[in-house]
Amino acid sequence: QKEVEQNSGPLSVPEGAIASLNCTYSDRGSQSFFWYRQYSGKSPELIMFIYSNGDKEDGRFTAQLNKASQYVSLLIRDSQPSDSATYLCAVTFSNQAGTALIFGKGTTLSVSS
Amino acid sequence: DAGVIQSPRHEVTEMGQEVTLRCKPISGHNSLFWYRQTMMRGLELLIYFNNNVPIDDSGMPEDRFSAKMPNASFSTLKIQPSEPRDSAVYFCASRVTGNSPLHFGNGTRLTVT
Numbered sequence: 001q002k003e004v005e006q007n008s009g010p011l012s013v014p015e016g017a018i019a020s021l022n023c024t025y026s027d028r029g030s031q032s033f034f035w036y037r038q039y040s041g042k043s044p045e046l047i048m049f050i051y052s053n054g055d056k057e058d059g060r061f062t063a064q065l066n067k068a069s070q071y072v073s074l075l076i077r078d079s080q081p082s083d084s085a086t087y088l089c090a091v092t093f094s095n096q097a098g099t100a101l102i103f104g105k106g107t108t109l110s111v112s113s
Numbered sequence: 114d115a116g117v118i119q120s121p122r123h124e125v126t127e128m129g130q131e132v133t134l135r136c137k138p139i140s141g142h143n144s145l146f147w148y149r150q151t152m153m154r155g156l157e158l159l160i161y162f163n164n165n166v167p168i169d170d171s172g173m174p175e176d177r178f179s180a181k182m183p184n185a186s187f188s189t190l191k192i193q194p195s196e197p198r199d200s201a202v203y204f205c206a207s208r209v210t211g212n213s214p215l216h217f218g219n220g221t222r223l224t225v226t
Contacts, residue, residue: 031212032212034214034215042219043204043217043218043219043220044156044204044217045217046214046215046216049214051212088156090215092211092212094211097168097169098144098161098163098168098169098211099211099212100158100161100168100169101146101158101208101215102158103148103155103156103158104155105154105155105156106155106156
């Protein structure tokens with residue numbers, strides 16, 4: 001069963017705060033993990049990917065992966081009103097035939113000024 | 114880089130009509146995915162192709178849905194006959210390899226009345 005779970009939110013934070021978004025997945029063998037941002041009426045756009053346990057930082061964004069716990073998170077530091085969007089966690093699920101990318105339902109983030 | 118190109122951007126049709134959605138992946142990408150997005154169900158994987166070959170179509174909701182990829186630069190998703198519950202945004206996405214990020218098209222918003 002390919003499952004990716006996220007809290008739907010909304011998650012509300014004040015401008016300048018840290019936003020923490022969480023995701024769990026069902027397959028211990030999953031190898032690749034992605035965070036996409038989607039503004040209303042737009043297509044998903046990639047903001048981070050992570051393949052190894054630990055933290056990966058890119059500007060204000062940090063992705064954290066714990067494969068033993070089947071848990072991946074995204075931290076947004078110094079949150080801005082422009083960060084208000086839906087954040088989608090995506091996880092690869094592989095079998096002999098190929099590698100599918102399954103998305104969670106997303107967490108809506110609202111940053112107030 | 115033109116990105117993933119989908120057409121049409123909007124489609125309004127009556128119940129029972131045939132609908133064909135089109136997608137041109139990024140040149141050099143080996144995998145193509147079709148997703149459907151609704152508020153209730155999120156971003157659902159319908160089918161994906163590797164090197165023009167369908168790998169997993171278990172997400173296709175029923176026999177009314179079919180997808181083809183006759184060559185590396187073109188894919189179609191067909192619904193026949195369409196029903197109101199098919200109303201959603203349909204996204205096409207492509208990637209280079211199994212663990213690389215997906216790049217999304219702008220989507221087709223389908224409304225079936």
